Amino acid sequence: xxxxxxxxxxxxxxxxxxxxxxxxxxxxxxxxxxxxxxxxxxxxxxxxxxxxxxxxxxxxxxxxxxxxxxxxxxxxxxxxxxxxxxxxxxxxxxxxxxxxxxxxxxxxxxxxxxxxxxxxxxxxxxxxxxxxxxxxxxxxxxxxxxxxxxxxxxxxxxxxxxxxxxxxxxxxxxxxxxxxxxxxxxxxxxxxxxxxxxxxxxxxxxxxxxxxxxxxxxxxxxxxxxxxxxxxxxxx
Amino acid sequence: xxxxxxxxxxxxxxxxxxxxxxxxxxxxxxxxxxxxxxxxxxxxxxxxxxxxxxxxxxxxxxxxxxxxxxxxxxxxxxxxxxxxxxxxxxxxxxxxxxxxxxxxxxxxxxxxxxxxxxxxxxxxxxxxxxxxxxxxxxxxxxxxxxxxxxxxxxxxxxxxxxxxxxxxxxxxxxxxxxxxxxxxxxxxxxxxxxxxxxxxxxxxxxxxxxxxxxxxxxxxxxxxxxxxxxxxxxxx
Amino acid sequence: xxxxxxxxxxxxxxxxxxxxxxxxxxxxxxxxxxxxxxxxxxxxxxxxxxxxxxxxxxxxxxxxxxxxxxxxxxxxxxxxxxxxxxxxxxxxxxxxxxxxxxxxxxxxxxxxxxxxxxxxxxxxxxxxxxxxxxxxxxxxxxxxxxxxxxxxxxxxxxxxxxxxxxxxxxxxxxxxxxxxxxxxxxxxxxxxxxxxxxxxxxxxxxxxxxxxxxxxxxxxxxxxxxxxxxxxxxxx
Amino acid sequence: xxxxxxxxxxxxxxxxxxxxxxxxxxxxxxxxxxxxxxxxxxxxxxxxxxxxxxxxxxxxxxxxxxxxxxxxxxxxxxxxxxxxxxxxxxxxxxxxxxxxxxxxxxxxxxxxxxxxxxxxxxxxxxxxxxxxxxxxxxxxxxxxxxxxxxxxxxxxxxxxxxxxxxxxxxxxxxxxxxxxxxxxxxxxxxxxxxxxxxxxxxxxxxxxxxxxxxxxxxxxxxxxxxxxxxxxxxxx
Numbered sequence: 021x022x023x024x025x026x027x028x029x030x031x032x033x034x035x036x037x038x039x040x041x042x043x044x045x046x047x048x049x050x051x052x053x054x055x056x057x058x059x060x061x062x063x064x065x066x067x068x069x070x071x072x073x074x075x076x077x078x079x080x081x082x083x084x085x086x087x088x089x090x091x092x093x094x095x096x097x098x099x100x101x102x103x104x105x106x107x108x109x110x111x112x113x114x115x116x117x118x119x120x121x122x123x124x125x126x127x128x129x130x131x132x133x134x135x136x137x138x139x140x141x142x143x144x145x146x147x148x149x150x151x152x153x154x155x156x157x158x159x160x161x162x163x164x165x166x167x168x169x170x171x172x173x174x175x176x177x178x179x180x181x182x183x184x185x186x187x188x189x190x191x192x193x194x195x196x197x198x199x200x201x202x203x204x205x206x207x208x209x210x211x212x213x214x215x216x217x218x219x220x221x222x223x224x225x226x227x228x229x230x231x232x233x234x235x236x237x238x239x240x241x242x243x244x245x246x247x248x249x250x251x252x253x254x255x256x
Numbered sequence: 257x258x259x260x261x262x263x264x265x266x267x268x269x270x271x272x273x274x275x276x277x278x279x280x281x282x283x284x285x286x287x288x289x290x291x292x293x294x295x296x297x298x299x300x301x302x303x304x305x306x307x308x309x310x311x312x313x314x315x316x317x318x319x320x321x322x323x324x325x326x327x328x329x330x331x332x333x334x335x336x337x338x339x340x341x342x343x344x345x346x347x348x349x350x351x352x353x354x355x356x357x358x359x360x361x362x363x364x365x366x367x368x369x370x371x372x373x374x375x376x377x378x379x380x381x382x383x384x385x386x387x388x389x390x391x392x393x394x395x396x397x398x399x400x401x402x403x404x405x406x407x408x409x410x411x412x413x414x415x416x417x418x419x420x421x422x423x424x425x426x427x428x429x430x431x432x433x434x435x436x437x438x439x440x441x442x443x444x445x446x447x448x449x450x451x452x453x454x455x456x457x458x459x460x461x462x463x464x465x466x467x468x469x470x471x472x473x474x475x476x477x478x479x480x481x482x483x484x485x486x487x488x489x490x491x492x
Numbered sequence: 493x494x495x496x497x498x499x500x501x502x503x504x505x506x507x508x509x510x511x512x513x514x515x516x517x518x519x520x521x522x523x524x525x526x527x528x529x530x531x532x533x534x535x536x537x538x539x540x541x542x543x544x545x546x547x548x549x550x551x552x553x554x555x556x557x558x559x560x561x562x563x564x565x566x567x568x569x570x571x572x573x574x575x576x577x578x579x580x581x582x583x584x585x586x587x588x589x590x591x592x593x594x595x596x597x598x599x600x601x602x603x604x605x606x607x608x609x610x611x612x613x614x615x616x617x618x619x620x621x622x623x624x625x626x627x628x629x630x631x632x633x634x635x636x637x638x639x640x641x642x643x644x645x646x647x648x649x650x651x652x653x654x655x656x657x658x659x660x661x662x663x664x665x666x667x668x669x670x671x672x673x674x675x676x677x678x679x680x681x682x683x684x685x686x687x688x689x690x691x692x693x694x695x696x697x698x699x700x701x702x703x704x705x706x707x708x709x710x711x712x713x714x715x716x717x718x719x720x721x722x723x724x725x726x727x728x
Numbered sequence: 729x730x731x732x733x734x735x736x737x738x739x740x741x742x743x744x745x746x747x748x749x750x751x752x753x754x755x756x757x758x759x760x761x762x763x764x765x766x767x768x769x770x771x772x773x774x775x776x777x778x779x780x781x782x783x784x785x786x787x788x789x790x791x792x793x794x795x796x797x798x799x800x801x802x803x804x805x806x807x808x809x810x811x812x813x814x815x816x817x818x819x820x821x822x823x824x825x826x827x828x829x830x831x832x833x834x835x836x837x838x839x840x841x842x843x844x845x846x847x848x849x850x851x852x853x854x855x856x857x858x859x860x861x862x863x864x865x866x867x868x869x870x871x872x873x874x875x876x877x878x879x880x881x882x883x884x885x886x887x888x889x890x891x892x893x894x895x896x897x898x899x900x901x902x903x904x905x906x907x908x909x910x911x912x913x914x915x916x917x918x919x920x921x922x923x924x925x926x927x928x929x930x931x932x933x934x935x936x937x938x939x940x941x942x943x944x945x946x947x948x949x950x951x952x953x954x955x956x957x958x959x960x961x962x963x964x
Binding site for chain 4: 443444445446447476479
């Protein structure tokens with residue numbers, strides 16, 4: 021009996037297990053859509069009660085699935101405190117705590133479970149290669165992150181001195197200038213704050229010239245790591 | 257007779273075939289330009305009738321070309337249901353159905369035919385290498401696409417909680433927030449919606465730091481795949 | 493005599509030639525700055541006459557330099573119709589034709605001459621490698637350019653159908669929509685035109701998902717070509 | 729005695745030295761935060777005096793640290809005129825000169841000191857590889873920077889001729905157009921200035937098509953250099 025449930029709940033090559041996992045994934049998608057729809061203002065009461073019913077159904081199924089997974093796990097404690105075990109728990113917890121909506125968005129985390137399937141079925145090689153590349157580039161990525169933070173802070177301090185007097189509303193303090201620095205260096209450029217003084221514009225030019233280089237670095241790092249991870253695999 | 261037409265209509269090294277294909281390509285361009293011009297409001301009736309005449313001429317030529325291609329095809333059914341056969345059919349269908357403008361934009365698809373020429377004449381190696389690189393990176397690109405979707409959804413949920421109360425017009429539901437998430441993570445940044453709360457701005461900072469990395473990944477993947485596809489070719 | 497002038501005017505290792513080329517380069521810079529300054533509105537008459545004097549001085553020196561270069565050239569005709577010969581001629585032509593400002597901006601082209609120096613002195617290897625990489629990737633870059641054009645046209649047609657009715661001012665024709673498509677797919681995102689309908693936003697999402705990939709491709713191509721050009725150099 | 733202080737102040741494997749360096753780093757962070765907070769307008773006098781006290785404490789500690797570092801240095805002059813020696817001096821100088829806030833932002837430069845630790849402890853390999861990659865690509869990066877400057881100048885001249893008459897406020901001179909050129913070519917796109925004429929829009933299209941390629945080049949260079957620096961390391 022337990023063995024049979026295990027063969028369905030856990031990932032296997034048999035068709036029942038595949039249907040079960042497809043059913044759960046469909047339910048995750050439905051639960052995410054209903055969660056998103058509940059945030060629409062001025063919903064009709066009827067729609068709201070339908071969404072609520074779908075919500076209850078999802079949570080019940082997820083709860084049964086969670087209990088089944090604990091039941092069939094070789095080591096129950098190990099499953100409960102594993103990443104997927106915690107995600108499964110957090111996905112149903114908010115409903116029972118009647119916390120309302122706050123934590124329900126965590127249900128999206130359940131989507132991460134799909135990775136487990138990918139890992140087994142198809143994305144095995146891609147994931148391995150990717151993890152390897154990230155691991156190889158870990159130190160460089162940290163270094164880049166640190167350099168980016170320093171660059172953003174310096175940009176914020178610089179633009180503050182140039183623009184504070186002319187635009188006291190938009191560049192009222194260094195914290196406000198940080199917002200400008202982030203939006204500019206990532207090249208998002210909403211256009212809510214921008215320099216208007218000549219000094220500020222020249223300063224922005226130099227910051228962007230360096231910033232473009234900074235944006236180029238992580239791409240180079242990951243690309244280089246991926247190339248090398250494939251190369252080293254080839255040599256095995 | 258059939259053999260002679262075949263040598264003109266299908267791609268060959270003789271000059272007649274080259275002139276024919278250049279003529280068709282020029283007509284595709286003209287037909288795209290007239291199609292675009294018809295959408296200009298307040299056109300003079302004279303201009304409109306000229307455009308209409310050009311349109312009719314193009315469709316007649318395309319129809320003759322389509323029929324000739326069927327006539328010379330070794331296997332008529334195979335050509336009709338091939339990608340280029342369907343494109344050729346869809347390019348003339350809307351005119352005969354008097355559907356008006358809706359499907360005529362599909363004529364642009366005929367441009368894809370140029371690839372066939374590229375493939376034979378010049379772009380053979382580039383296309384092969386590129387297809388190989390895409391095929392090699394298929395799993396990784398799918399994986400990245402999936403991660404991007406999850407990231408966009410999380411960003412939308414996060415910004416909704418931060419900005420909904422302060423800007424109920426711009427972040428009225430998670431679906432509205434999704435628009436912000438897409439425009440921000442792709443660094444387009446129109447500036448129609450942006451966070452104004454401190455929490456929303458700090459959240460945007462973290463999302464962008466991760467987002468920059470996500471944008472860097474497909475570049476790394478394709479670049480890595482291209483490098484490797486060339487490497488493996490060198491070793492042959 | 494001619495030999496001595498030649499050793500100064502053309503690039504050589506002796507110090508006189510180096511001073512001469514530095515002097516010309518400084519004059520190019522000055523001439524670009526004065527050209528830019530003349531466009532400032534409401535200049536005082538005194539400033540304007542100074543700028544005019546600098547302008548005349550620059551043109552006289554450039555003319556003497558041009559004549560000297562013809563004088564010392566081994567083949568006079570070959571120099572006159574070479575790229576640098578034409579640039580040198582166009583840089584002084586507008587002044588003599590009294591065309592005013594229109595063509596004077598071409599003087600910036602003279603800066604290209606610096607490349608000649610780079611080639612000899614320092615940037616020899618970098619330029620060679622770069623030219624090699626571009627040559628290797630030429631077909632792929634053309635292919636990418638072609639795909640980008642098709643993608644931009646399709647985006648413009650798509651957004652036209654979604655937004656034309658709601659925003660007839662911003663998306664009045666496919667030509668207007670092309671502007672939106674370019675600004676969005678390059679992730680510039682000025683914010684002067686953006687979709688407001690749900691359909692237009694969803695369409696933008698898909699276009700951007702593909703667009704990000706398109707932006708990633710040339711980077712991958714150039715990066716791959718550079719890596720391979722270095723690799724093949726190493727094996728020599 | 730001197731030897732003991734040296735073992736604490738300079739980077740070593742013993743725990744006292746580690747605590748000392750953590751303490752200094754924490755103080756740098758605190759000093760940056762207080763410096764940023766002081767720029768917030770309308771602070772209460774009480775808050776301001778607390779910030780002032782923290783500031784004085786930080787400067788005293790930094791001064792003692794600076795003097796200790798001179799004391800324990802093998803060659804005092806060499807330390808004073810080293811990069812870190814000058815940074816340490818500049819970090820405390822503004823306070824004593826009562827210059828006020830202007831130079832205090834330089835304290836952030838002290839963060840660069842962290843690199844020294846990274847170099848020794850963890851980021852040794854990453855930094856080495858990175859420095860090597862930058863050194864290899866130095867000529868190419870300079871070349872790209874030069875091409876970018878020429879491209880930006882040309883874009884500014886071009887857009888000036890297209891937009892000056894229609895938008896004399898936004899494109900009043902070539903210097904104003906330069907601002908547009910920088911913001912557009914880096915794809916920031918604030919939306920404060922953008923072309924509105926058909927000519928200006930078509931010109932922007934061509935500039936962006938080339939600009940995308942330019943942005944792609946440094947990424948390719950760094951990525952290529954990183955790949956090669958790893959490759960050459962592997963072969964050792």
